[in-house]
Amino acid sequence: MISSELDAAGVRDPELRDAYARCRAINAQYGRTFFLATRLLAPEQRPAVHALYGFARHADDILDDFSAASVDERANRLQGLATDLFKRLVDNVDSGDDPTLTAVTHTARKYGLDWQLFDDFLESMRMDLTITDYPDRAALGRYMYGSAEVIGLQMLPVLGTVGTREEAAPYAAALGTAFQLTNFLRDVDEDLVRGRVYLPADELAVHGVDREVLTWCHDNKRTDQRVRRALAEQHEAARRVYDYAEGGIAMLAPRSRPCVSAALTLYSEILDRIEEIDFAVFNERATVGKRRRLAVAATGLTRAWRARRAGRGS
Known part of the structure; x- marks a missing residue:
C-alpha cells in the first residue's frame, strides 16, 4: 500500500521512500483515529500527512522522555531537532539521517510550508519543558497556537481549498484546536x-478547582462534583470550537472533505463519550469503539471515491 501511495505522490528516490514509509508506520502505530481518517485522502496526499505526523511525534517523544533525560537534555535535543530542520529548510544543507526530517523537509518544499510554522510548533514544545499550568485561556491559547493551530495550517496546502488559503486558514486552525481541547479533556488524568x-486555572477556580483538587481525583480515581462542573464547562467550550471549525469543510477541495469530516466526527464523538461516562476521566479513558470508527471510515471512503471520480470527470 505504501508503495502505491509513494508512486502516486511521485516519490522515486529509495532513501526518501524509506523515510516516508517510516513516518507512515509511526502514524499507524500511534495515531489510530488520525491514521484511519488519512486513509480517506487521495493516495498522493497521504505521504505528506504521514511526514507531518512523524515529525510532530518525534518532537513529542523527545518532550515526554521523562525517564531517560533531564529537562536540559530534552531541551538540547529539541534544539538539535530545530537546528537540523532549519539547516535543511532554510540553508538547504542536509543535516543528520533522521528519516522524519528527510520526509518532512521534502513535504515542506513540495507544499511551500514556511519554516515559521515549524518554529512556532517547536516553541510550544519548548514551553512544555518548563510550563506546567496556564493561568487563563489566553495563555493556553498561546501554547495551542504552536501545538495545534499550526498543525491545521500545515495540513491546509496538502488538503487544498476551493478559495484562498487565507479564507480557510482560521477554520483549519480551529479544527486543530478542537482536536487538542478534546485530548486535554480525555487525558486530564x-x-x-x-x-x-x-x-x-481561572476557569477552574470559578468552580473551586485547583491542582490539589485534581490530584485528589487522581489519587482516589473519582471525579469530584466541583471538577465535574468545571470539566462540563470546558466540554461546552470545545463543542463551540468544533461548531465553528465545521464551517470550514466546504472551503476544502472536494476530495479532501470526507477525510476532514470523518476526523471531525470521530474526535467530536470522544467528547460524547466523555459526557456519557459523566466526566469520570480519572478512572476511565473515553474512546470511540473500533466498530464505530470503521463505520465512519466506510461512509467516508464512499464519499471520497465519489469525490475523486467526479474530480477526474470534470
Missing part, C-alpha cells in the same frame, strides 16, 4: 501524572 494541567 494522564497529563496530571506528567505534572501538567492544560485547563485554564
